[in-house]
Amino acid sequence: MEQSTQWWKNSVVYQIYPRSFNDSNGDGIGDLEGIIEKLDYLVELGIDVIWLSPIYKSPNDDNGYDISDYQDIMTEFGDLETWDRLITTMHEKGLKLVMDLVVNHTSDEHPWFQEAKKSKDNPYRDFYIWRPPNEEGKEPNNWLSFFSGSAWEYHEPTGEYYLHLFTKKQPDLNWENPDVRQKVYEMMRWWLDRGVDGFRMDVINLISKVEGLPDAPVTKPEDEFQWGSDYFANGPRFMEFMQEMKEEVLDHYDILTVGETGFVTPEEGKQFTNEDSGVLSMLFQFQHMDVDAQPGGQMGKWEEKDWKLTELKEIMSKWQVELFNKGWNSLYLENHDQPRSVSRFGDDGEYHAESAKMLATWLHMMQGTPYVYQGQEIGMTNVHFPSIDDYEDVEIRNLWQDMVVEKGHDPDKILKAIHEKGRDNARTPMQWDSSENAGFTSGTPWLKVNPNYDQINVEKERENSDSIFHYYKKLIALRKEHEVIVNGDHSLIWQEDEEVYAYKREHEGETLVVVTNWTGETIERPWPEDVSFDGASVMIHNYSGAPDASKEGITLRPYEAVVYHQK
Structure with missing residues (x-):
């Protein structure tokens, strides 16, 4: 079925990481009220859509990507009444709202999992993926978690392991169970009926695992756990599950859907985003984000790699050419999981403004829907905190525990890798002005502010007509004026x-x-x-x-x- 309109092809999306955007009440944590306060700034920038990272109830083991209630708001962020006011105000200002849909896994504090762990015959047991120990009494297979170590956690009371591709507090849902799928579709409809304009679907192509959950081939004999992405990414029933979601939910609304899909090729990209037979408006592919990473799964990203511009050209032009008239690209260089692009691909020193503008030009003139991550439009940079204690991200902390504490690797080398690739680079609070804490909060920020906020902030950028901010405004406006860009x-x-x-x-x-x-x-x-x-x-x-x-x-x-x- 063809989309009724393709408004998202002409749109520019702005990603807000709510915890770090704007704190309205001085508790050091960004909130929904803080977003409402800054909507006019985003209208001035010229964007069309806001993608909001998760704001649902969560114990915050992975900053909201571990959801304990899909139909309520995290207390630190506000409540449903404030959310309703946010979306109403956005729609009045001509902005659309895309929510994060995190349905590969829940929090272990979600009521479904609380029931599932009570007994093997609990009705909710099969909402998750449980397996008995193997013949040696160990993990059911050797899959590695995205956040270091085994992807299995033993549950002593019932004598079985449950699968968690992320932290042990993020058990994977069992999408083979039709009841799980129906619960997810019901929840999606609930948000769409409240006015949501689409979903960014977190790690959506992990929902189908290979039958039997076999061991991943051993690549490094010294490693106990192996990267098993061939067995849990783009699995055998992925398209079937997505077609069902499309028929039951997505086809009934005029919305933007973007899938976070690691491990995909342009061929799969065409299949997933084809207007006639595809299941998503667009997807986030990671090939260009891996250009400076060593092969070898999740750990490869931390190892330095010299990369060539020709490698980036090959990746980007392949996606541009192969999806032309057959699918749709999303264009991004930053998000809440990636370091700051001006530090990574440009020059955050002498040529800070020039290189930030160059990268923006290069990206925004391609075909696809551009995504601007909060602070990217003012050239925010990576942060080099001196101590591991300054970092909050669970991936960073687990890496340190695994590589430094347990395996004895050089702490300076690991800290250098964190400075370059760590996710907290993107999560330092938004730099609004040169007042204390960059104008983000009147309290103590949940994560320290980048010390360069007195030089790089929204107030300075808006005052300078030649700034990165004003350059982004021009780029965004040009997309609306010239059909050749789209x-x-x-x-x-x-x-x-x-x-x-x-x-x-x-x-x-x-x-x-x-x-x-x-x-x-x-x-x-x-x-x-x-x-x-x-x-x-x-x-x-x-x-x-x-x-x-x-x-x-x-x-x-x-x-x-x-x-x-x-x-």
Whole structure:
């Protein structure tokens, strides 16, 4: 069935991590009232949709991704009455709301799990995945959790293990059980009927596991647990479950759906997001996020890897080309799980503004729905806290326990990896102004503020007409004005170049040429023969005075980005 409209193709989404966005009551934790206070700022930025990370009742073992009640609000964030006011105010201001849907797992404090662990014959037992110990009295298989160690936790009273691909307080739901699926669909309809405009579906392609839950092949003999993603990602019944969800829920509402789907290929991306037979509006793929990670599952992300620009080109252009007219991309460089992009791919020192604008240009001129993560629009950077005690994230803490405390790895090396890749880089409080705690809270923030808030904050960015913030405003506005940005095809220029990333977009007689310098050096390039600039104008540019396109070549300053437009 075709979508009734594709409003989400023209939209720009802004992700809010509520805990760190804006605290209205001084308890050090961001809240719904704090979001309401800042809606006019987001209207000014020009975004269309807000994606809200989980705000449901939760013991907060994984900052809200462990849900104990899907139909109530975490007390620190507010209540359902405040949520109703938030969505009403948003709709009045022309903004849409996408909620996080976390249904691969619940919290172990969810009433379903509380019942399930009472006995093996409890009606809710089969809502989760339980197995007896293996013949050696150990875990049922050797799967590794995303957050280090075994993916199984022993429950002594009933003598069985339950599966948790994340923390032990996040037991996996058993999607093979039709009652589980019906409960999920019922909950989804409840939110949609309250006015929600869509769902970002957390790790949704993990809901179908391979029958029999076999051991993962041993890649490192010294490791007890192995990365088992081939057995729990894009499993045999995934499309069947999603088709059912689509028929029972999604087809009845005009909404945006985006699946967080690690381990997917462009081929699967086309299958999942095809307008006629797909099951999602778009998905988050991770191939570009793994360009600087070593292979080897979850632990690979912490190991340094020298990467080449040509690798990134190959990944991004493959998704652009293969999904063209067959599916839909989401475009992102940051979220609550990723480090800050200007620190990761740009230069958060000398060329901070230039490189932040370059990365934004490069991404927003591609085909797909762009996602801006809170603070990205002002160039917020990674934070280098001096001690592990300054970090709150369960993934970081588990890594430290596993690698430093238990295995004796060099603490300085692990801390360096955390500085570069840790999830708390994205979770430091939003930097609103240069007052104490960056204007985020009048109390003590739940996570320390990045010390550079006196230099990088919303107030300063809004006052400076040449700032990263104002540049994002221009980029977002351009997408609304030029159909070629939304619908154009994609072809690489200088495919083998390791310093310049350039591409061309064409649609119904309109052409864009996007040229970006990914280095801190000045670079010259001769134009290829098939690039012509008759009547071209500069659409957007991150320096004053754009390079003259009528010459035989182009000279790019450090981290320079320019978009030429021909009609």
